[in-house]
Amino acid sequence: MGVAPEAQILSVSTWLGSPNPGGKTDQEQIPAAVRWAVDNGARVINISLGSTSPEWPQSWDAAFLYAEQKDVVIVAAAGNRVGGNVQVGAPATIPGVLTVAGLDRTGAASVDSSSQGISIGVAAPAEDLIGGMPGDGYAEWAGTSGATPIVSGVAALIRSKWPEMTASQVINRIVTTAKDAGAPGKDPIYGFGVLNAEAALKDDVPETKVNPLGTVAEWIRIHRRGESAATTPAAEPGNSPTSAPATLPAATIPVAEAPSQLDSAVPAMVVIGFGMLFLAIIGGAGYQLRRASRNSGNLRDEPETGVLDKVDSNGT
Numbered sequence: 001m002g003v004a005p006e007a008q009i010l011s012v013s014t015w016l017g018s019p020n021p022g023g024k025t026d027q028e029q030i031p032a033a034v035r036w037a038v039d040n041g042a043r044v045i046n047i048s049l050g051s052t053s054p055e056w057p058q059s060w061d062a063a064f065l066y067a068e069q070k071d072v073v074i075v076a077a078a079g080n081r082v083g084g085n086v087q088v089g090a091p092a093t094i095p096g097v098l099t100v101a102g103l104d105r106t107g108a109a110s111v112d113s114s115s116q117g118i119s120i121g122v123a124a125p126a127e128d129l130i131g132g133m134p135g136d137g138y139a140e141w142a143g144t145s146g147a148t149p150i151v152s153g154v155a156a157l158i159r160s161k162w163p164e165m166t167a168s169q170v171i172n173r174i175v176t177t178a179k180d181a182g183a184p185g186k187d188p189i190y191g192f193g194v195l196n197a198e199a200a201l202k203d204d205v206p207e208t209k210v211n212p213l214g215t216v217a218e219w220i221r222i223h224r225r226g227e228s229a230a231t232t233p234a235a236e237p238g239n240s241p242t243s244a245p246a247t248l249p250a251a252t253i254p255v256a257e258a259p260s261q262l263d264s265a266v267p268a269m270v271v272i273g274f275g276m277l278f279l280a281i282i283g284g285a286g287y288q289l290r291r292a293s294r295n296s297g298n299l300r301d302e303p304e305t306g307v308l309d310k311v312d313s314n315g316t
Contacts, residue, residue, distance in 0.1 A: 001132070003153025003197070004160070010042055016049065030091065031063030038070050043159050046152035047076040047091055048145035054117070056090035061224065064094050064216045073159070073167045075100060075152045077144035079115040080126075088117030095119075095214030098155070098171050100148045101191060102126025109182070109189045113143045120191035121171070121213055122178045124150045154197045161201060168211035175212055177203050 001007070014029045015022065024032075030047075037045050045067065067074055076092040078101045079085025092099040101123040102114035113126035124147040131141035151174065158170050165173075177200045178193030186192050192212075 001153075003150055004156040006160075007153070007156045010037055010040055012037055014049065027057045027059065031060045034063040034067055034074075038067050038072055042072060044073045044075065044152050044155045046149050047074065047097075048148050050077050050079040050085060050092055050144075051089040052079075052084055052087075053089050054087060054093045056094060058224065060091065060094070061216065061220055064091070064097070065220060068096055068167070068216050071167045073098065073152075073155045073170050075148055075155060077148040078102070078117065078120055080113050080143045080145075081115055082112035083143070085115040088115050088119050093117065093119045094216055095219045096171075096211050096216050098122070098151065098174065098213060099191070100124055100144055100151045101189065102144045102147045103194065107181075107194060113147075114189075115144070116188045118188050119213070120188060121175050122151060122192055122195045123147070123181065123190045124195045151195055154195065154200055157197075157201060166209075168209065169207060172208050172210075172212050173205045174200050176205050 001009070012033045014026060014033060015024075016026055020026075020029075030049075034045060064074070074091075074094075074096070075098045076094075078088045078092050078099050080102070088099060091097060097119070098121045099117070099119045101116070101120045102110040103123050103125050104110045104113075104127045105125075109123065110126050114123070126144050126147040127142050129141040129146040130138050131146060133139050154174060155170050158165065158173055162169075174195065175192040177196050178191070179196050179199075180193040181190040183189075
């Protein structure tokens with residue numbers, strides 16, 4: 001609210017850290033929350049939670065693919081070293097997700113309130129923050145769980161200014177206008193650099209159809225080949241006053257196609273071609289050797305005048 005005060009907010013909570021009285025694990029809650037947010041009109045999803053593992057359950061694939069198909073920006077926290085996240089964990093490792101690292105008051109990478117990994121997109125303030133609490137109170141806040149909403153707020157401002165801009169273009173605008181920090185170019189500490197909200201809203205940025213952070217659809221195609229992913233069903237109409245049915249079919253995982261006969265025929269043609277070439281070379285060499293032998297006999301008949309001082313590439 002401090003970044004985009006006029007944004008409408010859907011609050012989706014998850015039960016973490018202890019057994020859920022509702023019986024659902026975090027692995028079930030997260031994809032369900034993503035799909036619920038998408039079905040209820042979210043244009044930007046902020047995920048201020050994470051894990052210590054870079055891998056995610058296959059059951060998450062469909063939900064994040066669903067959000068991607070619906071053109072929703074997803075922003076996720078990189079995690080905090082003080083909490084045991086030395087390396088970025090899922091869902092911040094999912095391709096296409098804008099992962100946020102943390103900065104201290106000086107603008108340098110936070111030692112405690114950040115982590116590192118190749119999936120980091122940008123870095124934002126993560127220390128000495130003020131967060132709203134239930135009951136109209138406020139509290140000091142630290143961690144990438146606080147840095148991530150700042151970036152989500154900027155994404156909301158971009159989508160407000162350019163309503164027709166795609167999620168890929170929104171993410172590209174944020175990472176392209178970020179101020180480079182750390183090692184030149186993209187690095188595992190700052191990603192593309194430090195968030196620059198003003199530049200993200202004012203600079204001229206070339207349009208792109210490609211998400212610079214990749215796509216979960218392409219990742220699924222490569223890494224889940226031949227596998228069938230479990231999908232979380234879309235919200236049913238009538239389950240809640242605000243629920244809305246999905247307009248896209250449930251996401252499915254592409255299956256590798258069987259190789260065509262042409263695929264296997266080409267290598268055979270190559271082998272046969274090289275075999276014929278080899279036989280031709282042997283035959284030609286035999287012919288040249290017989291010819292050279294005859295020429296050598298003639299030279300030996302005239303030792304005083306015939307001198308063989310050169311052999312060219314044809315053997316003559």
